[in-house]
Amino acid sequence: MLDIINRLLGRENAGSRDIARERLRLVLIHDRASVSPNFLNTLKEELIRVIREYMEIDEESLVVDLENEENSIALVANIPIRGFKRAANE
Amino acid sequence: MKSRVIVITSGKGGVGKTTTTANLGTSLAMMDKKVVLVDTDIGLRNLDVVMGLENRIVFDIVDVVNGKCRLKQALIKDKRFEGLHLLPAAQTKDKTAITPHQMKNLTNELRQDFDFILVDCPAGIEQGFRNAIAGADDAIVVAMPEVSSVRDADRIIGLLEAAGLRNSRLIVNRLRSKMVRRGDMMDIKDILDILSIELLGVVPEDECIVVSTNRGEPAVMENASRAGAAYRRIARRMMGEDIPLPSLDEPENFFYRFKKILKMAR
Numbered sequence: 424m425l426d427i428i429n430r431l432l433g434r435e436n437a438g439s440r441d442i443a444r445e446r447l448r449l450v451l452i453h454d455r456a457s458v459s460p461n462f463l464n465t466l467k468e469e470l471i472r473v474i475r476e477y478m479e480i481d482e483e484s485l486v487v488d489l490e491n492e493e494n495s496i497a498l499v500a501n502i503p504i505r506g507f508k509r510a511a512n513e
Numbered sequence: 514m515k516s517r518v519i520v521i522t523s524g525k526g527g528v529g530k531t532t533t534t535a536n537l538g539t540s541l542a543m544m545d546k547k548v549v550l551v552d553t554d555i556g557l558r559n560l561d562v563v564m565g566l567e568n569r570i571v572f573d574i575v576d577v578v579n580g581k582c583r584l585k586q587a588l589i590k591d592k593r594f595e596g597l598h599l600l601p602a603a604q605t606k607d608k609t610a611i612t613p614h615q616m617k618n619l620t621n622e623l624r625q626d627f628d629f630i631l632v633d634c635p636a637g638i639e640q641g642f643r644n645a646i647a648g649a650d651d652a653i654v655v656a657m658p659e660v661s662s663v664r665d666a667d668r669i670i671g672l673l674e675a676a677g678l679r680n681s682r683l684i685v686n687r688l689r690s691k692m693v694r695r696g697d698m699m700d701i702k703d704i705l706d707i708l709s710i711e712l713l714g715v716v717p718e719d720e721c722i723v724v725s726t727n728r729g730e731p732a733v734m735e736n737a738s739r740a741g742a743a744y745r746r747i748a749r750r751m752m753g754e755d756i757p758l759p760s761l762d763e764p765e766n767f768f769y770r771f772k773k774i775l776k777m778a779r
Contacts (some may be wrong), residue, residue, distance in 0.1 A: 438696025443660050444703050450660075451667055451707065458671060 479506040516624040520649040524665030526636030529686040534633040539731040540748035542597035546628040549598040553645040554635035558602035565729020575603035613647035620648030652681040682713035714747035
């Protein structure tokens, strides 16, 4: 009975709908990224191009990947820096 | 009216491609359109039994492609509806018995005689899928409100786009509104948010589908069937009629309103 009342009041734990939606969201980020293998490579090349304007980086050991965290997916880039360009103070 | 080749696909098996093909085709024929249903699930044909035409097969799609018979000889005319035809799949061969190029020629030949060419696609993303989409102008993606089905639908939409079919439309099949209200099933809006394609229609879960498949009579023939009624509405939308889609907001039954009021009061 209490269960029914709770349910009517919407106090039950989040329905499995929310779990489904969240799991789908995360799995599709991976699916969509891995379906086009070019995606991460292109992104990597673009990143190198932009960052090179600001600093010297080790392009060979640059790693860009998707990583699972608790409830999210992060785009993690590990970019070893070789040197910094001196910027003129304004 | 210009003829249209429409592929009905889903990626995942068992979500209702064949049932959808049979019901939409029958419904379009009931509106006096000339329709042919093409079963491309070679080796696992089923559209014939769903349509109740399994005893009338003489030739099949592979015979046509291999020149063993003329196209007209392989077409089974449905005696219940003027203008409705079935081109059955072969049961003894496999998906490689046909190439996408041959399939494209076949659908082009069918364009001469039919308004709607509905292609029932097999499950999977291999050659059977590539054959089924080869000659298509449009695609209908069928998905159930489940994680696995929506995930596969997403993959299929990507593959359709890559093949140049950019205006796929979605049918959400076997929706159980009771479970949606209880918060235990994704609703239409959830699925559309994820897949971001146009909605063509929503078909509710309905026991009539089992009965109609048992009998070999598509549910659109049964006035009392809720799924049948949903398919008839979808068919009218395919004809370009302006039939309103189900509301994307949560259903407004008594208990839902009651729940909402109590929630607000808290």
